[in-house]
Amino acid sequence: MDVFDTTQIALGRAMEGAAQRQTVLAGNLANANTAGYVRRDVDFTSTLRDALKADDPDKALEDATFSETTDPGAVQGDGNGVDLDTESSALAQNGLLYQSLASVLRTRNAILEDAIGGSH
Amino acid sequence: MGLFDSMGISASGLSAERTRMDVTAENLANAQTTRTAAGGPYRRKEVVLAQEPGSFGSTLAAQVKVQAIVQDGSAPRMEYDPSNPDADAQGYVAMPNVDTVAEMVDLITEQRSYEANTTAMDTAKAMFGKTLDILR
Numbered sequence: 725m726d727v728f729d730t731t732q733i734a735l736g737r738a739m740e741g742a743a744q745r746q747t748v749l750a751g752n753l754a755n756a757n758t759a760g761y762v763r764r765d766v767d768f769t770s771t772l773r774d775a776l777k778a779d780d781p782d783k784a785l786e787d788a789t790f791s792e793t794t795d796p797g798a799v800q801g802d803g804n805g806v807d808l809d810t811e812s813s814a815l816a817q818n819g820l821l822y823q824s825l826a827s828v829l830r831t832r833n834a835i836l837e838d839a840i841g842g843s844h
Numbered sequence: 845m846g847l848f849d850s851m852g853i854s855a856s857g858l859s860a861e862r863t864r865m866d867v868t869a870e871n872l873a874n875a876q877t878t879r880t881a882a883g884g885p886y887r888r889k890e891v892v893l894a895q896e897p898g899s900f901g902s903t904l905a906a907q908v909k910v911q912a913i914v915q916d917g918s919a920p921r922m923e924y925d926p927s928n929p930d931a932d933a934q935g936y937v938a939m940p941n942v943d944t945v946a947e948m949v950d951l952i953t954e955q956r957s958y959e960a961n962t963t964a965m966d967t968a969k970a971m972f973g974k975t976l977d978i979l980r
Contacts, residue, residue, distance in 0.1 A: 830978045
């Protein structure tokens with residue numbers, strides 16, 4: 725087994741994806757009152773899910789790029805597609821996901837360090 | 845890096861909403877002002893926001909900026925008050941085109957939007973803290 729196994733790589737990439745999504749969602753909230761603004765999102769989970777199914781998941785995970793989507797669907801009177809409540813809850817969920825990923829990563833690092841005999 | 849960008853974007857949102865609040869406060873403060881430097885009653889102002897695509901690498905995320913503060917061109921409200929020194933020959937005074945109730949509603953929207961941006965910034969901060977924890 726490599727020191728950095730598939731799960732470790734996937735955790736790292738998922739954190740990257742969540743950080744990118746945080747930026748995009750923050751942009752949606754900042755533009756909640758901008759006329760004609762179309763909301764954006766990042767679906768990094770499905771990209772990573774596909775990468776994990778690949779023949780060489782490690783490589784697929786490392787090469788995966790998270791594409792951003794625009795969602796012109798729901799639009800209010802001023803041509804703005806941002807709903808403050810939906811956006812805030814997505815932001816909170818994404819933040820918690822990031823934090824739990826970081827916790828898992830930290831725990832796995834601690835296990836590795838124990839195995840190596842280092843101190844932490 | 846991603847999370848710093850996120851905080852910059854939220855900051856742009858905070859600044860834009862504060863500007864909107866300033867303008868709404870100005871409208872409310874001048875709701876009865878009949879004399880201005882330009883002559884005539886005070887005219888309600890409105891903030892025009894525009895998205896500003898930042899240099900955030902590959903992301904589409906956009907900051908927000910105040911593009912302009914424009915005057916509401918609608919006609920002044922005519923109020924019958926013959927004793928007012930600004931009354932015309934028929935006794936009508938041209939009052940500002942400010943609707944106090946609409947301004948109060950705007951103020952609530954602005955406050956909520958401001959709060960949403962602070963929440964987004966708090967989330968980014970919490971994410972940062974958690975990342976630093978990995979190194980402990």
